[in-house]
Structure formats: C-alpha cells, structure tokens
Amino acid sequence: LRVNYAPFENVRGIKSGFVFVLQDVTEQEKLDRMRRDFVANVSHELKTPLTSIKSYTETLLDGGIDDPDTIQQFLGVIDGEADRMARLVRDLLQLSNFDAKMANLHMEEHDMLHLIRQCIMKLETSYKPKNQRIKINAQETTLVSVFDYDRMEQVLINVIGNAVKYTPEEGKITIFVSRMPKELVLRICDTGMGIPDKDLARIFERFYRVDKARSRALGGTGLGLSIAQQFVEAHGGNIAIESTVDIGTTVTIRLPAVSVSA
Numbered sequence: 228l229r230v231n232y233a234p235f236e237n238v239r240g241i242k243s244g245f246v247f248v249l250q251d252v253t254e255q256e257k258l259d260r261m262r263r264d265f266v267a268n269v270s271h272e273l274k275t276p277l278t279s280i281k282s283y284t285e286t287l288l289d290g291g292i293d294d295p296d297t298i299q300q301f302l303g304v305i306d307g308e309a310d311r312m313a314r315l316v317r318d319l320l321q322l323s324n325f326d327a328k329m330a331n332l333h334m335e336e337h338d339m340l341h342l343i344r345q346c347i348m349k350l351e352t353s354y355k356p357k358n359q360r361i362k363i364n365a366q367e368t369t370l371v372s373v374f375d376y377d378r379m380e381q382v383l384i385n386v387i388g389n390a391v392k393y394t395p396e397e398g399k400i401t402i403f404v405s406r407m408p409k410e411l412v413l414r415i416c417d418t419g420m421g422i423p424d425k426d427l428a429r430i431f432e433r434f435y436r437v438d439k440a441r442s443r444a445l446g447g448t449g450l451g452l453s454i455a456q457q458f459v460e461a462h463g464g465n466i467a468i469e470s471t472v473d474i475g476t477t478v479t480i481r482l483p484a485v486s487v488s489a
C-alpha cells in the first residue's frame with residue numbers, strides 16, 4: 228500500500244488538516260517484478276551459451292589445439308550452443324508476436340486428428356533416437372473442428388514433445404480425443420518421470436522447469452508450456468496438467484466448439 232499525503236488549507240488559506248491518498252500498488256509491483264524476472268531470465272539464458280561459444284572459440288583461435296578430433300569436438304559444442312540460442316530466440320519471438328496481435332487467430336475448419344498425426348510424424352523425425360509407442364485413441368477417424376492450424380500445431384508439438392522428452396524409451400504416450408457437446412477435449416497421457424507436486428502449480432510460468440539441466444540437455448527452453456497455454460486460452464479454451472512422479476503426466480486441453488460462421 229502506498230500512502231501520499233498533503234496539507235489541506237481552508238478558504239482563508241489556513242492549514243486545517245491533511246489529505247491522505249492510499250493506493251494499492253501490490254498488483255503494479257507484481258507486474259514490475261514479473262517483467263524484471265523475465266528480462267533477467269532471458270539475459271541469463273542467452274548469456275550461458277554465449278559464454279560457452281566464446282571460450283571454445285578463443286581456445287581454437289589461440290591455436291591451443293592441433294588434434295583434428297578435438298577441433299571437431301569443439302566445433303560441435305559451438306554449433307550446439309548456437310542451436311540453443313536459436314531455439315530460445317524462436318520461442319521468445321513466438322511469445323512476443325502473439326502478445327502483439329492477440330486476437331489475430333486464423334480460425335478455420337480442420338481435421339484435428341490429421342493435425343495430431345502430422346505432429347507425431349514431425350516429432351518422430353526430430354526425436355529419432357526415441358522409440359516410444361505413441362497412440363491416438365479416438366472414436367472417429369476424422370474430427371473436424373474450428374481452430375487456428377499453426378497455433379494448435381505449436382501447442383501439440385510442445386505438449387506431445389514434452390511427453391516424448393520426459394518419458395523413457397519403453398514408455399507409452401496416448402492421445403485421447405473426444406468431442407463433447409460444447410467442446411473438443413484432448414488428453415495427452417504419458418508414462419514418464421512425472422512432475423513433483425510442489426512444481427505443478429508453477430509449471431506454466433515462463434522459464435519454470437523442474438530440472439534445468441535436464442530440460443537444456445533435451446533441447447528445452449522452459450517456454451513450451453507458457454506458449455501452449457497462451458495459444459489455447461486465445462482460442463477461449465484451457466489447458467491443465469496432472470502428474471504423479473514416476474507414474475506419468477496428463478495434459479488436458481479443452482477447446483470450445485466454434486462454428487465457422489461464428
């Protein structure tokens with residue numbers, strides 16, 4: 228609470244009291260703190276790979292290395308760190324572009340099951356070494372609904388991608404899709420490592436990760452779920468997560484049924 232006060236004069240110019248103004252600044256301060264934390268996080272996330280690129284490049288330039296294998300290895304690290312910065316910038320751009328044109332969704336009719344199959348195919352190509360069973364469980368073979376294709380693709384890549392990343396090789400990922408009278412419900416279930424209770428409430432925050440090192444090693448930026456939440460909420464839907472450590476995680480996405488003419 229911020230308190231401002233000033234002396235109060237009556238019509239004859241004689242000080243006869245004080246005016247107090249009480250202002251609730253908690254909300255404003257919370258926003259300021261969130262903004263500061265965000266900038267600090269972005270700077271830190273960019274600085275770490277940059278420091279690494281710099282030190283490996285300096286060593287190479289200093290001519291401290293003659294062995295071609297070591298040179299190859301150093302260049303591999305530099306390349307990997309540059310990729311990491313590129314992923315972070317890509318995710319940040321997605322968040323900021325979307326912030327800027329919040330209402331700009333391309334709502335059209337598409338087959339949700341086709342989109343899910345496409346996402347699985349893309350993920351199977353990018354996570355080749357992993358060989359989990361990914362199954363779609365739906366009553367119908369096509370499920371036409373109205374949504375922004377590119378944004379929903381990003382949501383599914385992020386959420387199914389997490390299921391792939393945080394589930395071991397022998398694990399199972401099942402995507403349940405059902406049409407309710409007023410909404411389309413997607414449930415992405417995995418039999419992976421799960422998320423501890425204490426972290427669950429904060430998991431949609433930007434940059435929040437249960438295990439930073441593990442997320443980084445798997446190519447994560449800590450922004451995937453915040454992007455997914457922002458896109459789903461822009462559709463008027465919601466996204467929720469339930470999880471039990473060592474048992475698995477379920478992400479539920481609810482999208483309101485919209486007709487094209489709406």
Ligand code: ADP
Nearest residue numbers: 389390393436437442447448449450451452476
């Ligand atoms: P990241 O890029 O780190 O994956 P996300 O925002 O997508 O960032 O997810 C935040 C964190 O939530 C992850 O770092 C991970 O700790 C946890 N998480 C998300 N999905 C799952 C899942 N299916 N199983 C276990 N942990 C998960």
